[in-house]
Amino acid sequence: MLSMFVLWLIVFAGIARKWKWTPGLAVLTLVWTLVILRLHMTDPIPLNF
Amino acid sequence: MSDTQILSDKQTLTIARLINIAALFALLGVLAGSLDLQFGAGELPCPLCLVQRSAMIGLAVGPAMNLLWGMKARHYALSILAALVGGAGSARQILLHIATPGDPGFGPAVLGFHLYTWAFITFVIAVAGCAVLLMWNRPFDLGDRGVLGQRHWHRSLTLFITIWGLLWLLADLLVIGISVIPQCGLGMCPDDPPPGADLGDILGWALVLGLGVVAAVIAYFVERRMSDTSQDNERDPITQ
Numbered sequence: 001m002l003s004m005f006v007l008w009l010i011v012f013a014g015i016a017r018k019w020k021w022t023p024g025l026a027v028l029t030l031v032w033t034l035v036i037l038r039l040h041m042t043d044p045i046p047l048n049f
Numbered sequence: 050m051s052d053t054q055i056l057s058d059k060q061t062l063t064i065a066r067l068i069n070i071a072a073l074f075a076l077l078g079v080l081a082g083s084l085d086l087q088f089g090a091g092e093l094p095c096p097l098c099l100v101q102r103s104a105m106i107g108l109a110v111g112p113a114m115n116l117l118w119g120m121k122a123r124h125y126a127l128s129i130l131a132a133l134v135g136g137a138g139s140a141r142q143i144l145l146h147i148a149t150p151g152d153p154g155f156g157p158a159v160l161g162f163h164l165y166t167w168a169f170i171t172f173v174i175a176v177a178g179c180a181v182l183l184m185w186n187r188p189f190d191l192g193d194r195g196v197l198g199q200r201h202w203h204r205s206l207t208l209f210i211t212i213w214g215l216l217w218l219l220a221d222l223l224v225i226g227i228s229v230i231p232q233c234g235l236g237m238c239p240d241d242p243p244p245g246a247d248l249g250d251i252l253g254w255a256l257v258l259g260l261g262v263v264a265a266v267i268a269y270f271v272e273r274r275m276s277d278t279s280q281d282n283e284r285d286p287i288t289q
Contacts, residue, residue, distance in 0.1 A: 001236075003235075012113065026127050030134045036100060040237070041141065
């Protein structure tokens with residue numbers, strides 16, 4: 001989970017340095033956050049309640 | 050400025066920047082509240098809480114880019130994407146606790162709602178706010194190059210507040226990242242974290258607000274240095 005925050009650190013360094021690939025890395029970090037969320041979805045939730 | 054426009058270009062840009070600064074500091078407030086709960090009350094964040102924190106930091110990317118790079122629609126789009134990811138995490142956590150009968154929820158309630166419910170409300174407001182700002186086209190048509198690329202009387206103040214907000218966010222990000230290591234190592238965090246060290250409410254807030262004070266002091270010196278460099282460049286005929 002540390003990786004999410006390390007990626008955000010690089011994103012904000014990119015914003016400060018005006019690196020062109022920063023928006024792409026921000027999207028990638030969000031996708032990675034979503035992957036981690038999916039990995040933690042271990043308990044089923046009944047959606048017919 | 051055409052006759053039909055109520056605001057001048059400068060006023061439009063100033064208002065757009067103020068909105069982005071307000072959004073940045075609102076997010077800092079949310080992160081400060083969660084850090085106070087972690088260090089002041091000893092409530093270590095659960096994995097889903099960390100996912101929401103990550104998305105909350107992602108929300109700040111839009112305002113940060115708007116302030117430093119200039120107003121662009123795609124910067125708001127990044128914040129909307131972050132809000133959708135965070136909304137998914139908080140909705141998942143809300144449903145988990147609703148689906149289990151008799152579940153009191155995770156962590157303490159603030160003003161009647163648990164933090165993940167507040168996070169969900171924040172993400173929904175962020176999407177709505179970005180949508181409203183995307184309907185306001187004018188700031189995107191002004192060729193804005195960010196607070197560093199403009200020369201006006203309040204440049205120093207805007208630059209200082211922007212640097213302050215970003216440094217404070219960076220400090221929060223470092224504290225969150227470092228505190229994850231003893232809790233989770235380099236892998237995934239345990240589903241139900243044990244209680245952490247409890248500094249007490251006053252020390253917890255002192256730590257959280259202390260980060261803001263340190264960020265403000267560093268921002269002051271960074272802004273002074275940037276202003277001096279900018280003035281030197283103006284005097285230097287080669288850079289004209």
